[in-house]
Amino acid sequence: MNIALIAHDNKKDMMVNFAIAYENILKEHNLSATGTTGRRIMEATSLQVKRFQSGPLGGDQQIGAEIATNSMDVVIFLRDPLTPQPHEPDIQALIRLCDVNMIPVATNIATAEILIRALERGDLAWRKYVNKK
Ligand SMILES: O=C(CO)COP(=O)(O)O
Numbered sequence: 001m002n003i004a005l006i007a008h009d010n011k012k013d014m015m016v017n018f019a020i021a022y023e024n025i026l027k028e029h030n031l032s033a034t035g036t037t038g039r040r041i042m043e044a045t046s047l048q049v050k051r052f053q054s055g056p057l058g059g060d061q062q063i064g065a066e067i068a069t070n071s072m073d074v075v076i077f078l079r080d081p082l083t084p085q086p087h088e089p090d091i092q093a094l095i096r097l098c099d100v101n102m103i104p105v106a107t108n109i110a111t112a113e114i115l116i117r118a119l120e121r122g123d124l125a126w127r128k129y130v131n132k133k
Helices: 009-021 035-044 059-068 088-100 109-121 125-129
Strands: 002-007 030-033 049-051 074-078
Touching (some): 002 009, 009 035, 009 074, 035 049, 059 088
Parallel strands (some): 030 049
């Protein structure tokens, strides 16, 4: 499965802890991330992560392009709803495209935990059968 990992600055420690806690599950998948999130995950774990641009510099749009072609299977995006983001339109567009393509997306840690356990159980195996680019 192709998994996107994204976290706003106030949620990056949480994302790093998530990646450490679930490293054994995540290592079985193809991981992508926005620039800084990906760097932080790779510094803290032995996971290999394909890094796009930093979010405010276009990383959300790059991952959005993957989502638009239905090439992401799971998106974990730990958003900070209490801090204004300069690239808010990019964030909204990314989440909208998940809904367009029915891609499972978690925007907080509580849902992220549920999604990763669903992934481990094989509940997301149906993603293999959707049309990809
Ligand atoms: O801003 C982000 C998502 O909207 C995250 O980008 P970084 O991982 O580069 O900080």
